[in-house]
Amino acid sequence: MSEIPRLKLREKHWQGVSVSDGLIIGKVLRIPSGTRNILRTTLLDADVERETRRLKAAVRLARMQLLAIRNRAERELGIEHAYIFDAHILMLEDKKLLDDVEAYIRRERSNAEWAVKVAADKILGIYAEIKDDYLRQRGSDIEDVTRRILAALSGEDPAYSKLEEDAVIVAEDFLPSAVAELDFRRTLAIVTDAGGWTSHTSILARGLGIPAVVGLRDLHRHVKTGDEIIVDGSTGDVYLHPNAATLNRYKTAATVASANVSIVDDASGAVSTTDGIKIILQANVELPAEYDGVLKYGAMGIGLYRSEFLFAQRVDLPSEELQRAAYVEVGKFGGEKGATIRLFDLGGDKIGLAETETERNPVLGLRALRFGLRHIDVLRTQVRAILRAAAEVKLSLVLPMVSDVSDVRRARKIIDEERTRLAADGQQYGEIKIGAMIEIPSAVMTVGSIAAEVDFLSLGTNDLVQYLLAVDRGNEAVAEWFRTLHPAVLQSISQVLAASKLADIPVSVCGEMAGTPAYAVVLLGLGVRRLSMTPSLIPRMRSVLGKISLTDAEQIANECLRCVEADDVEDLVRAELSKRWGALFTSKSLPIGRSKG
Amino acid sequence: MIESRVGITNRLGLHARAAASLVRTAGRFRSVIRLERCDGTASADAKSILSVLMLAASCGTELTLSADGCDEVEANKAVLALFASGFGEHEQ
Numbered sequence: 001m002s003e004i005p006r007l008k009l010r011e012k013h014w015q016g017v018s019v020s021d022g023l024i025i026g027k028v029l030r031i032p033s034g035t036r037n038i039l040r041t042t043l044l045d046a047d048v049e050r051e052t053r054r055l056k057a058a059v060r061l062a063r064m065q066l067l068a069i070r071n072r073a074e075r076e077l078g079i080e081h082a083y084i085f086d087a088h089i090l091m092l093e094d095k096k097l098l099d100d101v102e103a104y105i106r107r108e109r110s111n112a113e114w115a116v117k118v119a120a121d122k123i124l125g126i127y128a129e130i131k132d133d134y135l136r137q138r139g140s141d142i143e144d145v146t147r148r149i150l151a152a153l154s155g156e157d158p159a160y161s162k163l164e165e166d167a168v169i170v171a172e173d174f175l176p177s178a179v180a181e182l183d184f185r186r187t188l189a190i191v192t193d194a195g196g197w198t199s200h201t202s203i204l205a206r207g208l209g210i211p212a213v214v215g216l217r218d219l220h221r222h223v224k225t226g227d228e229i230i231v232d233g234s235t236g237d238v239y240l241h242p243n244a245a246t247l248n249r250y251k252t253a254a255t256v257a258s259a260n261v262s263i264v265d266d267a268s269g270a271v272s273t274t275d276g277i278k279i280i281l282q283a284n285v286e287l288p289a290e291y292d293g294v295l296k297y298g299a300m301g302i303g304l305y306r307s308e309f310l311f312a313q314r315v316d317l318p319s320e321e322l323q324r325a326a327y328v329e330v331g332k333f334g335g336e337k338g339a340t341i342r343l344f345d346l347g348g349d350k351i352g353l354a355e356t357e358t359e360r361n362p363v364l365g366l367r368a369l370r371f372g373l374r375h376i377d378v379l380r381t382q383v384r385a386i387l388r389a390a391a392e393v394k395l396s397l398v399l400p401m402v403s404d405v406s407d408v409r410r411a412r413k414i415i416d417e418e419r420t421r422l423a424a425d426g427q428q429y430g431e432i433k434i435g436a437m438i439e440i441p442s443a444v445m446t447v448g449s450i451a452a453e454v455d456f457l458s459l460g461t462n463d464l465v466q467y468l469l470a471v472d473r474g475n476e477a478v479a480e481w482f483r484t485l486h487p488a489v490l491q492s493i494s495q496v497l498a499a500s501k502l503a504d505i506p507v508s509v510c511g512e513m514a515g516t517p518a519y520a521v522v523l524l525g526l527g528v529r530r531l532s533m534t535p536s537l538i539p540r541m542r543s544v545l546g547k548i549s550l551t552d553a554e555q556i557a558n559e560c561l562r563c564v565e566a567d568d569v570e571d572l573v574r575a576e577l578s579k580r581w582g583a584l585f586t587s588k589s590l591p592i593g594r595s596k597g
Numbered sequence: 598m599i600e601s602r603v604g605i606t607n608r609l610g611l612h613a614r615a616a617a618s619l620v621r622t623a624g625r626f627r628s629v630i631r632l633e634r635c636d637g638t639a640s641a642d643a644k645s646i647l648s649v650l651m652l653a654a655s656c657g658t659e660l661t662l663s664a665d666g667c668d669e670v671e672a673n674k675a676v677l678a679l680f681a682s683g684f685g686e687h688e689q
């Protein structure tokens with residue numbers, strides 16, 4: 001842009017309500033107002049069927065997005081922040097809403113947008129009459145869900161989910177699901193005109209460490225994208241076009257504030273323990289917004305790419321070409337160390353295949369590799385896309401939900417066939433390493449035979465814990481039985497490591513355990529040398545692992561293996577970590593004891 | 598049809614998280630499962646979250662649970678167990 005002399009903009013000050021601490025000086029990204037005009041159109045009789053199909057496709061897309069949001073919230077913020085999106089998903093599946101909308105479309109020959117608005121307004125009206133504060137707040141959830149359906153109908157993409165540069169988001173209002181969709185790495189602060197954020201939106205902002213001020217009344221219409229702004233999340237002060245004096249005052253304060261939290265460090269490559277053992281830290285990624293973090297946080301490649309994200313953006317099966325391009329992009333971010341693509345970890349419900357029957361128990365059902373082996377075209381397309389992408393970038397492929405070596409053999413046969421076909425067609429393709437996810441107890445028990453036929457193993461600890469202990473992570477009633485440090489879990493990990501040593505292949509751990517420093521110490525002691533985690537967790541992990549010795553970690557792990565109760569393991573880990581490295585592990589970073597007694 | 602009386606014992610009442618687990622649990626059964634406030638002011642389809650939230654059932658609210666269908670015994674048992682567990686949030 002050319003330098004046009006312009007009037008000096010006068011500083012303006014707003015006082016809002018602080019909901020999340022932190023001081024930010026940055027540039028505005030103005031989110032257009034959410035109150036869109038919905039127009040009513042009358043359809044021809046012949047178009048009514050098509051309109052209901054359009055509605056269903058939009059609902060399916062919205063559901064996919066919410067599932068991705070829910071999983072992301074659980075992974076990055078913890079399960080306690082994910083439940084609200086469970087409620088959103090249920091609202092989206094609620095017959096009460098959808099039947100109303102569909103009936104309205106048919107009866108009134110209305111466009112889907114209008115019908116959604118009418119049905120939502122009706123429900124909101126009923127909620128508004130109920131004299132209960134909490135319920136009135138649920139109105140915002142219904143609004144969140146309906147806005148998402150409307151956005152899916154219009155095919156528009158939220159502007160805040162992939163930011164080109166760091167920005168302070170200024171919006172009239174911001175919905176909980178929008179917060180979870182934010183490009184976290186580049187969102188400096190959120191400020192909104194509306195007050196009365198549901199406690200949940202504020203919790204999310206705090207969980208993410210993003211400063212937020214609400215209740216600014218008319219800020220939104222005074223700002224333009226690119227304006228300079230100061231947001232003081234601890235006092236609720238917001239300055240637009242700050243003058244030199246204000247800037248100076250806040251810049252001093254900002255330096256002090258940033259000295260206390262060092263989120264970003266410049267280190268990259270492997271981290272060495274104090275006794276010189278190298279540990280490889282890799283990144284788990286899913287959303288394109290997370291790719292930058294791979295470099296920013298110094299990950300040694302991508303240890304896990306959750307390819308099912310490709311479905312979150314669309315309703316139909318992503319084409320071979322689209323997949324190939326996506327894998328090349330992921331591979332580029334992985335760099336020399338490459339990227340490990342996990343085959344779609346999905347069941348039929350997520351792909352929207354009409355012929356798929358509702359399963360009684362989908363977690364134990366036709367999903368992941370099993371789904372691919374049944375819907376062989378889906379699997380073949382993905383395998384071809386990965387092989388072709390590997391001509392340009394370094395890739396590995398990992399098979400999710402392997403039950404035993406026969407699953408590996410069936411998958412390898414298909415991979416070999418596709419390689420041969422690509423060669424016969426004269427297409428470019430590259431060599432890939434093939435690994436197996438170890439997350440089912442049967443795979444642990446037969447891990448020796450699996451290890452003999454793959455190039456590497458990945459331990460998916462989230463699912464492993466769930467399947468090993470037969471505990472549904474989302475079920476509150478059995479939460480106390482979900483014990484990451486259960487002796488059965490530790491013995492399984494130990495067994496997998498022994499088998500990999502024998503077969504001389506690497507193992508990486510890529511579940512939640514790998515990203516939690518307290519657990520990582522135990523993993524290290526058991527023999528793990530590769531950890532893959534959400535990129536933003538890498539700097540903290542690097543700083544912790546660089547200060548401990550393997551000898552200590554091994555002593556702790558050996559003690560743990562002798563424990564017979566999960567409580568004992570947790571007590572032991574807590575005691576040992578604070579005894580040996582009290583400064584590194586605050587009481588908050590230690591596993592919480594959840595005794596059944 | 599089976600009817601039972603249940604009380605809301607968890608502090609936060611039948612709010613979003615509790616309602617979500619109720620709806621998920623109810624959704625596993627074929628029977629028609631309904632909840633009605635004992636004061637008669639509202640009743641809800643336990644498989645619809647929008648409907649369950651409209652009960653505005655806070656801690657201490659008494660409800661009548663009814664299940665009607667081929668798996669009504671199991672359904673009744675599962676929902677009762679969920680209520681008895683306080684939706685897993687007693688210690689909070």
